Amino acid sequence: MTAEILAVARRHVADEGAASLSLRSVARDLEMAPSALYRYFDGRDALLSALILDAYESLAGEAEAAAEAAAQAAKRPETDAARWLAVPRALRAWALTHPHEWGLIFGTPVPGYEAPEQTVEPYARIAAALVRPVVEAEAAGRLQAGAGAGRAVSDDLEAAVRPVREGLFPDMPVGTVVRAVEAWTTIVGAISLEVFGHWRNTVLNPGTLFEATTRELASTMGLT
Amino acid sequence: MTAEILAVARRHVADEGAASLSLRSVARDLEMAPSALYRYFDGRDALLSALILDAYESLAGEAEAAAEAAAQAAKRPETDAARWLAVPRALRAWALTHPHEWGLIFGTPVPGYEAPEQTVEPYARIAAALVRPVVEAEAAGRLQAGAGAGRAVSDDLEAAVRPVREGLFPDMPVGTVVRAVEAWTTIVGAISLEVFGHWRNTVLNPGTLFEATTRELASTMGLT
DNA sequence: TGTACATCAGTGAACGCGCGTTCACTGATGTAC
DNA sequence: TGTACATCAGTGAACGCGCGTTCACTGATGTAC
Numbered sequence A, B: 001m002t003a004e005i006l007a008v009a010r011r012h013v014a015d016e017g018a019a020s021l022s023l024r025s026v027a028r029d030l031e032m033a034p035s036a037l038y039r040y041f042d043g044r045d046a047l048l049s050a051l052i053l054d055a056y057e058s059l060a061g062e063a064e065a066a067a068e069a070a071a072q073a074a075k076r077p078e079t080d081a082a083r084w085l086a087v088p089r090a091l092r093a094w095a096l097t098h099p100h101e102w103g104l105i106f107g108t109p110v111p112g113y114e115a116p117e118q119t120v121e122p123y124a125r126i127a128a129a130l131v132r133p134v135v136e137a138e139a140a141g142r143l144q145a146g147a148g149a150g151r152a153v154s155d156d157l158e159a160a161v162r163p164v165r166e167g168l169f170p171d172m173p174v175g176t177v178v179r180a181v182e183a184w185t186t187i188v189g190a191i192s193l194e195v196f197g198h199w200r201n202t203v204l205n206p207g208t209l210f211e212a213t214t215r216e217l218a219s220t221m222g223l224t
Numbered sequence C, D: 001t002g003t004a005c006a007t008c009a010g011t012g013a014a015c016g017c018g019c020g021t022t023c024a025c026t027g028a029t030g031t032a033c
Helices: A002-016 A023-030 A034-039 A044-073 A080-084 A086-097 A099-106 A117-139 A155-160 A162-168 A174-195 A206-220 B002-016 B023-030 B034-039 B044-073 B080-084 B086-097 B099-106 B117-139 B155-160 B162-168 B174-195 B206-220
Strands: none
Touching: A002 A023, A002 A044, A002 A099, A023 A034, A023 A044, A044 A080, A044 A086, A044 A099, A044 A117, A080 A086, A080 A117, A080 A206, A086 A099, A086 A117, A086 A174, A086 A206, A099 A174, A117 A162, A117 A174, A155 A162, A155 A174, A155 B206, A162 A174, A174 A206, A174 B174, A174 B206, A206 B155, A206 B174, B002 B023, B002 B044, B002 B099, B023 B034, B023 B044, B044 B080, B044 B086, B044 B099, B044 B117, B080 B086, B080 B117, B080 B206, B086 B099, B086 B117, B086 B174, B086 B206, B099 B174, B117 B162, B117 B174, B155 B162, B155 B174, B162 B174, B174 B206
16 A cells, blocks of 8 residues: 555656645545545655655666676676666666656755655665776776876865765775766766756757767776 | 845745745735735746746856956966866856755756746856857867867767857867867766755765866866 | 454544735825816 | 826735645454453
């Protein structure tokens, strides 16, 4: 039943966005009394929290599946750079099929409402999936020297990026860590600009641009 | 009077975000009857449209001022790369002081609500201001060969990016145009991630990272 | 097999709220003669 | 200088709406003896 409520609520968010999600409309769709939902959720905010978490988990699952599939495929001869593309593509594909959920994660925060603490874990999983080919290429000694790794990094910058390095990149050159964070920035930016409609009349084929951009990021990080 | 209404409404958006903007609360702040606002605006949506446009104009103004100041300063000996930093910094500074307005422009679109057509013009002005140092460096023949310009660009990508090239970069190498669009993507992504709270516990000093990232973009485009 | 009772998912009426929008109006200010 | 009239910014009451949340309740199902 909880699952059924979530399914309907998820559909509402997908159709109209989170702002107009209401307990009453969900109840209506389920042909229940609004008060019945209180048996399953503490109120509207609790339902919204569950949906946000849901979106994070869904995206994380997608990212991990793509990373895993690419890792399997890489047993056949394939370059690291080609393998790298899998997760960004999966993120973009998910965002295009779930634009409102993407907005829930990366868009304007709902005012006066704090995202639940549990989003930290799936968020880290998304980042880890993205970065997995880089980590594995580095471990195998296949990361091109002189690219990200060779770059000078100030002490300030190194300190700023320390949590990322400790969380995702044990024993990785700082230069590469910085590049990876920048890659994350670019990917999220590219997807958000597309999903939120900012390429309209500007970039005619966002898919082509996205592909080129992510390829570029690969070589920036020293993947070949 | 129209200006006064806008000022109050702007403050409401700044304080609580666009979602909770209401005619009644604006009227309350002005100590007027709600109906009085109808003399100045056609309704809530019209007011919101005005505010969105307002935000675009404000950001565009800021970007142009920064571009102009940097152009003046560049008469003294200064590198193109250093000059390039001015506009990204201004965009970030504006976003940090006007987070909700940034969200109005680059965040989740308000559902069921189309941004007014007049946003196209200020949007273009922002992009033009950002890109001005690149255009001028190219015109002066100071753009480093082999960087952006030398890059191979597929026909598809060239076509995808044609409106940008025609609008902002007359007679510019396509490679540079693509790099500039990617720079835009990265800058917007970096600011949005910071403003929307996604660096929390991840990147400890977003300013340092932003600075490093934008510097990197300069060399990517062949600015020296 | 039959009775008494507990559980608990879901009901339905009611609450108070703030909202956008309408409409007939008031009353001060300015203009014409 | 004085009167009649037009203008128009702003009023205030009212409308209907959908919302989140509460509360006492019903009635089917399962359990214990």
